[in-house]
Amino acid sequence: MATAPQPRRRQLSVDDYVDGVLNRDRTTVGRAISLMESNNPAHRDLAQQVLLRLVPHTGNALRIGITGVPGVGKSTFIDQFGVNLTALGLRVAVVAVDPSSKLSQGSILGDKTRMHQLSVDPNAFVRPSPSGGSLGGVARKTRETMLVCEAAGFDVIIVETVGVGQSETVVAQMVDFFLLLMLAGAGDELQGIKRGIMELADMVAINKADGDNELKARRAAREYAYALHYMRPRSEHWRPPVLTCSALHNAGLDELWTKISEFRDVTTASGELQATRRRQLARWTWEMVEDHLMTAFRDHPAVASIASSLEHDLGAGATTPTLAATAMLRAFGLEP
DSSP states (O other), rough: OOOOOOOOOOOOOOOOOHHHHHTOOOHHHHHHHEEEEHHHHHHHHHHHHHHHGGGGGGGEEEEEEEEOOSSHHHHHHHHHHHHHHHHHOOOOOEEEEEEOTTTTTOOOHHHHHHOOTGGOOTTTOOOOOOOOHHHHHHHHHHHHHHHHHHHOOSEEEEEOOSSSSSHHHHHHTTTEEEEEEEEESSSSSTTTOHHHHHOEEEEEHHHHHHGGGHHHHHHHHHHHHHHHTSSSSTTTTTOOOEOBBBBTTBHHHHHHHHHHHHHHHHHHHTHHHHHHHHHHHHHHHHHHHHHHHHHHHHOOOOHHHHHHHHHHHHHHHOOOHHHHHHHHHHHTTTTO
């Protein structure tokens, strides 16, 4: 016996999306985020209409970026940290920046199951990021997801970096506070730590500071604090602290939240938080312009028609990158 086809979901209007998000309807919030993630041109136009209506209701959440070395226990940390916040009466949303491989089309759906407490918490919302695509595209979708969550009344937005490399910089440029999770006892604590990532941090937390590892964690904390002393902090009003914690045993996480709250109060009072957000919006705008210009350039028929032959000539040593770029720019209608 043939299975009856499932009825298609009704297409939501701009009013439907806006009303549902503002009324904190979880289903509509999820559908609004899916709309933001869509690459369909018609969906993107609709998404911008929805965002325009939602923006006046955003800006009240604290945006926290979290990154860490492999094996640091980010999912366990975020799960327990988020539950602690909901216990305080706060509503928490977790999103991610995941520039997944275009070959594997991987995603972080597993993180939602690993965050077993938050995923069933009525005051929390865990959203795996879209898989595949460029870092810039995923970053745009993450920013818009954050705005939807803020409009839906979430008090804290946690942005997790899933990929490595540039994703840390991207996340640091879209949040208020950037937390770097580290481990102790994995060899020389300072080896392999990129100075740039350390300089992005508003706080460093040594996780898994429990049992036999507690003493090592305290020693590592002193080393990181010493290293940070010689680095320029992101904020002129804040010196990044180094703390130890154990997400598994829920130890030290309250102190982390106290420090984050202190950072928010200090930067709000100085006006730095508001200024940072204005700079982030301006940077986001220019990144969008660059992204669209690059897409238009690559898709231009005249450029596409000569790109392959120019790449062949480059490989054969028949031209130079500068000459090849000049040829493509002229094909596009620009004179270098």
